[in-house]
């Protein structure tokens with residue numbers, strides 16, 4: 627959900643100061659996450675208090691860093707409301723318990739998760755790599771088409787905090803997902819099985835794991851591969867080429883821009899069908 631911040635700031639900021647603020651902010655559960663420009667650092671508590679006027683907001687956190695490191699987490703500073711970083715976020719009927727600082731989660735990707743979940747078909751074996759607090763596997767498991775229809779879902783996450791929340795979210799949402807703590811590189815081959823669909827939501831580094839995904843996909847299977855790019859068609863062709871270099875013939879089923887990453891750069895998902903496995 628995006629909400630317009632300016633409505634409540636008129637009384638505490640001048641027009642010029644308001645112009646410095648970002649137009650929108652993220653809301654995860656009842657926590658608002660906002661960006662305080664350096665020039666307004668001295669007024670952050672007042673800004674935080676104003677944001678508490680928004681419906682359902684109990685905590686206001688200011689970004690104190692960018693998503694970074696292997697776990698893609700970021701520092702946040704509570705500037706108003708209750709002193710906590712854990713919340714329950716509700717999306718498409720699923721509930722996700724998570725600490726917004728300890729595990730990556732983006733509410734902006736909700737529609738993209740739904741797009742993927744709606745493609746899953748009865749009887750599929752599905753692997754969600756880089757699963758975080760579990761929003762992809764839980765939503766896939768809860769989506770009507772796949773619900774209780776013999777779908778097997780496996781999800782791997784490296785961050786122990788993310789894994790802990792994923793296990794909890796699988797329980798809360800009463801779904802059946804096999805959660806695995808560890809590195810996709812080493813844990814995927816240990817499963818000793820092939821998948822019909824593999825989801826790779828690690829846009830910065832997915833390329834390092836493409837061989838792992840290809841080694842584990844069934845002929846005819848689909849890989850949802852994420853990256854950042856300023857040209858989604860070129861990006862899709864590059865991914866196809868990488869697969870070819872590894873001996874796999876693929877077909878691009880779709881290329882979707884699913885959120886801005888930076889000026890002119892989008893998060894992109896390529897849906898790739900694996901047409902032929904390399905001949906031994």
Ligand SMILES: C[S@@+](CC[C@H](N)C(=O)[O-])C[C@H]1O[C@@H](n2cnc3c(N)ncnc32)[C@H](O)[C@@H]1O
Nearest residue numbers: 696697730731756757758783784785809810827
């Ligand atoms: C961009 S986040 C996506 C999380 C989740 N899929 C979501 O959409 O909310 C990427 C996740 O991959 C995890 N990760 C990074 N490298 C990994 C690896 N080698 N094996 C397993 N998980 C990894 C990070 O800890 C992080 O939770």
